[in-house]
Amino acid sequence: MGFFDFFKHEPTRVETDGKALESRNQQRVLFSDYISGMKTDTAFKAYALQICINHIANAIVKCDFNTLTRGKNDSGTVWYQLNVEPNQNQNAADFWNKVIEQMVMNEDGALVVQSDSGELLVADSFTVREYAYKPNSYAYVSINGFTVQRIFYEQDVFHLKLNNSKVKAIFDSIYNEYGTFLNGAIRNYNRSNALKFALEIDATFDQLKTKPVLDEKGEQVIKDGIPLTEYDDVIDDMFENRLKPVFSDKDSVTPFESGLHLNDLNATGNSKSSGSAANKTTRDISAMFEDIINMVADAFSIPRGLLKGDTADVDGMTDNFIAFCINPIVEQIEDEINRKLYGKDNVLKHTYCRIKTDRIRNFDITKLASSAELMSRIGALSINDILEYLNREPIDEDWANKHVMSKNYALIEDALKGGENNEENQDNV
Template sequence: MKLPFLNNVLAKREPSPSSSITLKDFTMVYENDAKYKNYALQIAINKLADALALCEFQTFENKKPVQKDNWYLFNIEPNKNQNQSEFWSKVIYKMVYDDNGALVIQSKEGEFVVADDYDISEFAFYENIYSNIVLPGDFRLPGTRKESDVFHFKLHNSEVKKVIDSVYDDYGKLIAGTIRNYNRGNAIKMKLNIGAIFQQFKNNIVTKEDGTKVTEYDQVMDDMFDNRFKGIFTDQDSVTPMEEGLNLDPISATPGNTKSGSVTTRDISNTFEDIRDMVADAFGIPRGILKGDTADNEGMHKLFVNYPVRSLADNLQSEINRKLYGKNEVLKGNKLKIQTNMINTHDPVEFANAGEALLRVGAYSPNDILRKLGEETIDEDWAKVHYVTKNYERTDNLKGGDETNEEKSNSKSNQN
C-alpha cells in the first residue's frame, strides 16, 4: 500500500535555497554557544531512536499479521540509502530540531525519505500545503504536496525545543563563566619585578635591524615576552611587569569546589549534569537513562518504555495509519502497529513459567513466545495456533465433575 501521490513526477536536481541550513552549518554557527545543549539533546535523541529501532512495526491484513512490502520498509530498509535505524534516527532528530517537525516523502518506487527542508502553509478546514521541499542530495521537489500526501511527524509538545533553548540561555552563560574561571584559576600567573638598576636602560638608545630606534629597556622587555617566556607559558598564562615600588594584591580569591578554593573540572561537569537533567525532564526520560546509571536499571527501563517510547510510537503509528491505510482500511483490520514490548529482553529460564502460563490460557501462540525470546519463528501451522490447555469455563457454563467411587457405589446399591 502506498500514499496516493505516487504517480507524480520524481524530483529533479536543483540547488537548495540559500536560506536552508544544513547540520554542518548549524554546528559551525552555534558550536561555541550551544554545544553542551546539543550534546544533551543528541543523547536523548539517540536513546529514543535506539529504542524505536528495537520495536517491531507489525503490519496486519484482515486483523492477521503479515510480512509483506510495508513490513520490510518499516523494519528493514525504508530506502536504498538508509536502514531502519538510520531512518528513524533522522526522523526523531528533525522532530526535535525542526520547529515544524519531520516531513517524510514516499518516492514513486514506494520508498520513504526524510526531507531536509520544507515550508508549510497551515489551514483550519482545508489540508495543509507543503512547498519548497528539499530532499537529501539537494533534490528539490517540484510543485506542492497536500497533507494527505505526506507523513508529518511532530512532537506532542512542539514547544519542548523552544523551552530548552530559553532555559539554556542562562545555563550557557553559566558554563562559559565556569570554563573561564577554570582556565583562570589553573593558569600560571607571575609578577615580574623591575628594579631601579634595570630602569636605567631606558636612557640607552639602540638601533634595531630594521633601522628603528628603541630604548634598550624596551628591546629587552620585548625579547623577554616574545621569545623567552614562550617555552613556559600557554595562551591562558600571563606575566605582569611591576616596577619597583608598585605592588599588586588580590582583592578576593575565586571560590572553587575544593577545600583549597581551586577550580576543577567538576564545576563544569556539574553544570552540564543540570542541562542533561533538564533535557531528560523535557522528554519524560528518566534522568538515570541519560546519565547511564545502573542502579534500579530495570525500574528506569520500564518507565522509559512505558512513557516516552510508547508515546512516541503511538504518535508515529497514528500518523502512518491515517495516511498510508486510511479510515476504511483500518476498520477492516488493515493497519500498522508498533510493538514496543519487543524492546524488552527475556531470559529463557526466567521466562519459562510466564511463557507456559501465557500459552495455556491462549494469550500467546508458540511463535509469539519465540518472538518474545528473540528467536526465529516456526513455519508450521501448529506454531501459529493459540491453545487453551486448561479446562477454563465461564461461570454460567459450569458442569459437574466426575462421580467419586463412593457416589458410584451408592448409586449402584440404589439400583439394586
C-alpha cells in the same frame, strides 16, 4: 487518493517567492547550526539534544512494525519498507533516525513522501500551509539537495510532529539565559588555570636604565622615538623571547639577569596548590552541563538516570521511558500510517499496521521462563508467540501456532458442578 498513489497524478507547479526561499534556506542550515556549531554554548546544547534524539531513535528502531491483513500477520512489501529498507539509500535504522531528528529539531516536524518508484523519503525541509476546513498543503519539499516542485496535500504524506513540538524553541529560550552561567563557569576555569607570574625588578637591575644601547656609529639607538637603554633591551627580549619556553609544555631553562625574579601569583598562602595550574577541576562546568542534560531529559519525558547511563533501577526507568516518551511517539506514527496508508475501511477490517514496543527491552530467557510457561499454560500465547518475543525464528509446524490450556483450568460454571458430578461417579462405583 491514497498515499501510494499521490505521485501518479499530474504535478502542480509552484512559483518561487522570496519568503518561501528564505524559509527553506533557514531550515537547510538548521542542523549545521546545532549539530556542527563551532561555538561552545551551541556545542553543549547540541550534544544534549543529540543524546535525547539518539535514545528515542534507537528505541524506535528496536520496535517491530507489524502489518496485518484481516487480523493476521502479513509480512509483505509494506512490512519490508518499514522494517528493513524504506529506500535504496537508507536502511530502516537510518530512516527512522532521520525522522526522529526532524521531529525534534524542526518545529514543523518530519515529512515523509514517496518517490516515483514507491520508496519512502524523509524531507530535509519544506513549507506548510495549515487550513481549518481543507487539507494542509506542503511546498518546496527538499530531499538531499533536490527540491521537488510540487504541492503535496495532507493525504499524500506522513506528517509527524511531537506533541510538544515547541519544546526545542522553549529549551532554546531557557538556554539563552542559562548559557551565560555556563560560559561564566568556563571563563572562571580558564582564568583559574591560567599561568600568572609577576616579574620582580629590584634596584640592581634598575641601574641598567643609565646604560644606553649604542649602534655601530657609537650613537644611542632610538626605538619608537624613545632612546633605548640596556634596561629596555633586556625587558623586551625577556617578554618577546625568553619567557616563551616558560609557558610552553616542554622542559626549559631560561636565563635571568641579576635583579630579576619571576614570582607565581597563584601560589599564595591561602591556596592548597603549589602553583598556577595545580588543583583546578572542571567540576563547576560538568555540574552545569548535567543541569542542561536534566532539562532536556525532562522536556522529552526521558528518565534522567537513563539518559546519563545510571545502572540503578534500569528496569523501572526503562518502563517509564517507554510509557511516557516512546509510546506517544509510536502511537502517532502508527495512526499516521494507518489513516494515510490503509484508510478507514481497511482499518475497520483489521488490516493495518501495529507497532510493537516489546523489543525495546532486552529479555533474559532465564527470567522469562516462568512467565512464558504460565502464558502458554493458560492459552494466551503459542510457542511461536513466545519465540517472537525472544526475537527468534518461528517453528514451521502447525502445532507451534496452536494455543493449548492445562486441564487444571476450567470455566467457573463447570467448576461449580464438579462436586455433584464427582458424587454421582462415586455412587456408580
